[in-house]
Amino acid sequence: MSDYIIEMKNITKKFPGIVANDSVSIQIKKGEVYALLGENGAGKSTLMSMLFGMYEPDEGEIYVRGKKETISSPKYATQLNIGMVHQHFKLVSNFTITENIIMGMEPQKKFLGILPYVDVKGSDKKIAELSREYGLEVDPTKRIDEINVSTQQRVEILKMLYREAEILIFDEPTAVLTPQEIEFLLDIIKGLKEAGKTIILITHKLEEIKKVADRCAILCKGKLVDVLDVATTSTKEMANKMVGREVNFEVDKPEPHYGKEVLSVQNLTVKDDNGFDVVKNASFSIRGGEILAIAGVSGNGQVELADAIAGLMPAAGGKIILNGQDITHDNIRKRIDDGIAYIPEDRQKYGLILDFQLKENFPLKNYCKEPFSKKGILNYSEFDSFGEKLIEKYDIRSGQGNKTIVRSMSGGNQQKAIIAREVEQDASLVIFVQPTRGLDIGAIENIHKQIVAEREKGKAILLISLELDEVMSLADTIAVIYSGEILKVADAKTLSVKEVGEFMMGVKGNETKK
Numbered sequence: 001m002s003d004y005i006i007e008m009k010n011i012t013k014k015f016p017g018i019v020a021n022d023s024v025s026i027q028i029k030k031g032e033v034y035a036l037l038g039e040n041g042a043g044k045s046t047l048m049s050m051l052f053g054m055y056e057p058d059e060g061e062i063y064v065r066g067k068k069e070t071i072s073s074p075k076y077a078t079q080l081n082i083g084m085v086h087q088h089f090k091l092v093s094n095f096t097i098t099e100n101i102i103m104g105m106e107p108q109k110k111f112l113g114i115l116p117y118v119d120v121k122g123s124d125k126k127i128a129e130l131s132r133e134y135g136l137e138v139d140p141t142k143r144i145d146e147i148n149v150s151t152q153q154r155v156e157i158l159k160m161l162y163r164e165a166e167i168l169i170f171d172e173p174t175a176v177l178t179p180q181e182i183e184f185l186l187d188i189i190k191g192l193k194e195a196g197k198t199i200i201l202i203t204h205k206l207e208e209i210k211k212v213a214d215r216c217a218i219l220c221k222g223k224l225v226d227v228l229d230v231a232t233t234s235t236k237e238m239a240n241k242m243v244g245r246e247v248n249f250e251v252d253k254p255e256p257h258y259g260k261e262v263l264s265v266q267n268l269t270v271k272d273d274n275g276f277d278v279v280k281n282a283s284f285s286i287r288g289g290e291i292l293a294i295a296g297v298s299g300n301g302q303v304e305l306a307d308a309i310a311g312l313m314p315a316a317g318g319k320i321i322l323n324g325q326d327i328t329h330d331n332i333r334k335r336i337d338d339g340i341a342y343i344p345e346d347r348q349k350y351g352l353i354l355d356f357q358l359k360e361n362f363p364l365k366n367y368c369k370e371p372f373s374k375k376g377i378l379n380y381s382e383f384d385s386f387g388e389k390l391i392e393k394y395d396i397r398s399g400q401g402n403k404t405i406v407r408s409m410s411g412g413n414q415q416k417a418i419i420a421r422e423v424e425q426d427a428s429l430v431i432f433v434q435p436t437r438g439l440d441i442g443a444i445e446n447i448h449k450q451i452v453a454e455r456e457k458g459k460a461i462l463l464i465s466l467e468l469d470e471v472m473s474l475a476d477t478i479a480v481i482y483s484g485e486i487l488k489v490a491d492a493k494t495l496s497v498k499e500v501g502e503f504m505m506g507v508k509g510n511e512t513k514k
Contacts, residue, residue, distance in 0.1 A: 002065070004027040005028055005030040006064060006198070007028075008051065009061045009063070010024070010061070011024045011057045012059040013047075013058055018222075020046040021043045021050075021222050023059070024043070024060075026217050028198060032198060032199075032214040033201060034199070034200050034214065035230070036048065036200065036203070037204060038242055038440070039243060040443055041397035041409075041412065045171050048200060049084075050062070051071065052071070052082060053072060053076055056070070078163050081166040082169070083168050083169065084160070084168075084169040084170075085156040085157060085168075085171060086156070087172040088411075089153065092144065094145060096141055096142060097127065097138050097140045097143075101127055101155065101158050101159050101162050102118075130158060130161060130162060131158055134191065136157060136188065138151060138155065138158065150181040153177070157188070165197075166196075166197060166198060167198045168192060168197050168199050170189070170200070170201050170202065172411065173185055175411065189201070189212050190212060193212075204441060206235040207235065209235075214230060216228045216230050216233070239442075242440065242441065243440075243441065251474055252449075252452070254452075254456065256455070258288065258290050259458050262460035263286045263320075265282055265284050265285065265309065266318050266321065267318035269281055270308045271316045278301045278304045278484050279301045279308065281317075281318070281485065282305060282481075286477075289459070289460075290461065290476050291455050292461065292462055292475065292476070292478075293463040293477070293479070294479050295481070295504055296482060297504050301485075302433075303345050303433060306345075308320070309431060309462070310332070311331060311332040311340075312332070322339065323428060336425070341427035341429070343419055344433055345433040351415075351418040352406050352417065354405075355407055356405075356406060357404065357405060358391070358404045358406055358409070359403070360383065362417070365422075384402055393420065394420040396416045398413065412439045412440060415435070415436075415437075415443075419435060423454060429460045430454055430462070431464075432462070432464065435465070436467070437466075451463065468501065471500070476491070478490060480500060487503050
């Protein structure tokens with residue numbers, strides 16, 4: 001019997017224009033947490049998609065529990081007790097939690113001993129018990145479109161456990177979670193390991209690897225670079241091997257030189273679809289050459305605030321002034337023309353048209369203007385040259401270059417594409433909402449440099465991030481939001497991490513705003 005529950009030997013997988021995996025060999029022990037670390041587009045997800053039967057390797061062999069297997073479909077992978085939680089969840093939004101979990105394995109009963117029907121109520125009870133057993137409490141009767149992202153992830157994990165998976169693959173599981181939700185998930189992974197499960201964790205977050213993983217395989221541009229013992233390896237060493245160069249964890253930020261006021265938000269109130277105030281009487285301003293970061297725990301109104309400034313949500317009260325002009329009730333096109341660039345929180349829903357080519361996504365804000373069109377006729381040669389320029393300038397990894405369908409790209413490279421488009425707008429106000437979510441350390445370093453570079457050009461930057469370290473290292477000014485209210489606005493140098501954290505939790509909410 002093999003010492004390893006999974007062995008992948010000399011796996012090669014090619015797509016048009018790219019070698020995703022180049023003769024990769026890994027061996028995973030039963031009951032360990034094995035991390036796959038690498039940059040966006042390094043081939044991590046592709047490798048595990050072959051283990052889960054979504055692709056078949058062009059070359060190489062896969063062994064499960066010492067036996068050579070041809071894993072031709074996810075269904076067969078499930079029969080081998082392999083489960084996978086994908087980065088972008090595979091859930092039916094108008095089905096209940098139970099209906100999603102039992103799909104394809106529906107338990108049946110017979111009415112009057114004759115007519116078969118799906119035992120949903122019995123399944124609800126079983127799912128509730130399973131969720132409690134693993135500390136993944138859910139309400140099985142809730143529909144997917146009624147629950148938040150972290151609960152959807154619990155549903156994906158429960159799908160694997162319901163199918164009695166012993167080998168659990170997590171693909172970038174923390175990319176869409178808040179810091180608090182991340183800690184909870186890492187505790188779940190530790191619990192699954194203690195229950196005897198084998199965990200494969202696809203990630204590029206070094207601190208998470210240090211907390212839960214036993215060993216770590218590093219991929220770089222499709223090749224296996226090294227396999228490391230996590231306990232004896234520093235995060236800096238991991239980062240350098242992952243990126244293939246020395247990584248600078250510090251943000252190099254010159255002293256600010258402030259220009260005139262670009263954005264003034266005055267007593268802004270925003271209501272949600274149910275008529276509740278999600279932003280309450282918020283006021284702040286941003287000057288040219290200034291990065292103002294909004295710090296807050298997820299769900300405290302910061303995204304709605306950004307959406308209202310960009311024109312995605314209406315203002316219920318107050319004013320938004322851009323370069324001295326009142327834009328409170330202007331449409332989105334007018335705001336773009338007046339100088340607002342916007343990197344949204346949800347890159348797939350609001351940032352890109354996933355079934356368009358990469359070159360078609362870049363001019364989305366300017367396709368109606370020269371040089372992209374003239375008298376209503378699109379100039380496709382300009383689409384090509386503009387796309388090539390941005391792909392090279394922003395290091396966007398795409399298998400077929402300009403012609404790559406955006407849906408086929410890694411999440412991190414999708415994010416790079418949005419940032420490239422918005423920065424190239426040359427807008428006076430650039431709004432970054434969670435700009436580094438789901439990105440690897442090398443890409444994060446690069447995007448931080450781009451944010452600082454925009455500041456040095458005299459742009460006003462509004463940064464909304466759930467990463468407190470990111471806020472503290474990039475911000476010139478910090479505004480802390482709690483329950484829709486701006487509790488504090490102050491020079492970043494005057495605030496400690498502890499103070500910002502206290503404001504984020506509403507502890508100092510009774511203090512006078514600066």
